[in-house]
Amino acid sequence: MVEPARPVVLALNVGSSSLRAALRVPELRVRAHAAELSRAAGELALDGPGGGRERIALPDGWDSALPALAGALASRAPQPDVVVHRIVLGSDLLVGPRPADGALLARLRAESHRAPLHLPRQLDVVDRARRCWPGARIVLCPDSGFHRQLPDEAEVLPLPPDARASGLRRWGFHGLAVQSVVDRLPDLGPAVVVHLGSGCSVTAVADGRPRHTTMAISPAGGVPSLTRSGDLDPEVVLQLLEATGGDVDAVRRTLNQRSGVAGLSGGRTDVRELLRAADASADLALRVFVRDVAMAVAAAVTALDRWDAVVFTGGIGAGSAVVRDLVCARLLSLRQGAAGHPGPPAAQLAASGVRVVVEHVDEEAVMDRLARAVLRGDAAGPDGAAPVARPR
Ligand SMILES: Nc1ncnc2c1ncn2[C@@H]1O[C@H](COP(=O)(O)OP(=O)(O)O)[C@@H](O)[C@H]1O
Numbered sequence: 001m002v003e004p005a006r007p008v009v010l011a012l013n014v015g016s017s018s019l020r021a022a023l024r025v026p027e028l029r030v031r032a033h034a035a036e037l038s039r040a041a042g043e044l045a046l047d048g049p050g051g052g053r054e055r056i057a058l059p060d061g062w063d064s065a066l067p068a069l070a071g072a073l074a075s076r077a078p079q080p081d082v083v084v085h086r087i088v089l090g091s092d093l094l095v096g097p098r099p100a101d102g103a104l105l106a107r108l109r110a111e112s113h114r115a116p117l118h119l120p121r122q123l124d125v126v127d128r129a130r131r132c133w134p135g136a137r138i139v140l141c142p143d144s145g146f147h148r149q150l151p152d153e154a155e156v157l158p159l160p161p162d163a164r165a166s167g168l169r170r171w172g173f174h175g176l177a178v179q180s181v182v183d184r185l186p187d188l189g190p191a192v193v194v195h196l197g198s199g200c201s202v203t204a205v206a207d208g209r210p211r212h213t214t215m216a217i218s219p220a221g222g223v224p225s226l227t228r229s230g231d232l233d234p235e236v237v238l239q240l241l242e243a244t245g246g247d248v249d250a251v252r253r254t255l256n257q258r259s260g261v262a263g264l265s266g267g268r269t270d271v272r273e274l275l276r277a278a279d280a281s282a283d284l285a286l287r288v289f290v291r292d293v294a295m296a297v298a299a300a301v302t303a304l305d306r307w308d309a310v311v312f313t314g315g316i317g318a319g320s321a322v323v324r325d326l327v328c329a330r331l332l333s334l335r336q337g338a339a340g341h342p343g344p345p346a347a348q349l350a351a352s353g354v355r356v357v358v359e360h361v362d363e364e365a366v367m368d369r370l371a372r373a374v375l376r377g378d379a380a381g382p383d384g385a386a387p388v389a390r391p392r
């Protein structure tokens, strides 16, 4: 019998290009990360709290990731009592973390084409994890939960009531990442979180709550991502549909897999490669990306009463000082007296009084906390789901 206060929880965070996992008892026992899994082969890196990294080859990329993780955990940690999964879908089906059941999983499966880079694989991992750990309870954790506290003016889309009735509203994504930022930086004042990974978004936060976020009903919206278009004039989508004879799946593939940075750079998605390359399409792709991100930051500032900080997260945001400088350079005009200070643009912005923070988010820690709260029955909502974000 599991002791309810101390279940062993495995958090599985399937991103569009990566798998992250953490097993807590509740202390952290094992952390795992496999990056850039869209490639055929990859590597799973495992870390224990005492240091010491183990690397396991993933010859079949995604297909070998979960078996490799299960094998490695078996020799390092107790069996999980609970497996909590990040779920990317803007839908009333999952507004807060909740235990999974067959009916919910079937309904999510029926919607999975709406987040094609995320949900099919996340649900596949739910199935595989169930086979690896048949005795574990399953909790599903929406990536949008944090954004349920958006103000109404940010959440509503300017559409007529009949169109909005079907659930079209700003759901927002990367909510677990932004929750991690506000959890880890309790002194953060009004700030803009710039999450740049495979998927990219910009979120204004104040008092631990969202004020605005760029993605709306899908992770293809907002600022351009590595292979996703971001927001477009609606007529663009309609003309793409006309050109394909109404082939919605084909247009969805174009907007999710062949657009954004990849669309302008001839299919390249590694910004380090683009920064090294001297060709015109790499240069244009980077300039468009940086411009759109910086413009989204500037717009997000208008949702705040005061602008204290900009927080860079995600593989690119936390990993690339060059990209941070390119974004910050475009923000200097917002701050009187910022330009002219010595140092690179991020330092100049900081000198003007805007903290420039680099944060490695821990979405798995947030998922762990939320799963434990759900199983304790804390703060259950009307449908039995606990709200993701705690009011501060
Ligand atoms: N140091 C770095 N400089 C630039 N880009 C990086 C760096 N490290 C990782 N990336 C990029 O970050 C992206 C992955 O972001 P991440 O947030 O880890 O993944 P996901 O979006 O799947 O959650 C990849 O496109 C990778 O090329």
Ligand SMILES: CC(=O)OP(=O)(O)O
Binding pocket: 014, 015, 016, 017, 088, 143, 173, 174, 197, 198, 199, 200, 219
């Ligand atoms: C929501 C989203 O875009 O996630 P990721 O960055 O993992 O692709």
Ligand SMILES: [Mg+2]
Binding pocket: 015, 016, 197
């Ligand atoms: Mg991610």
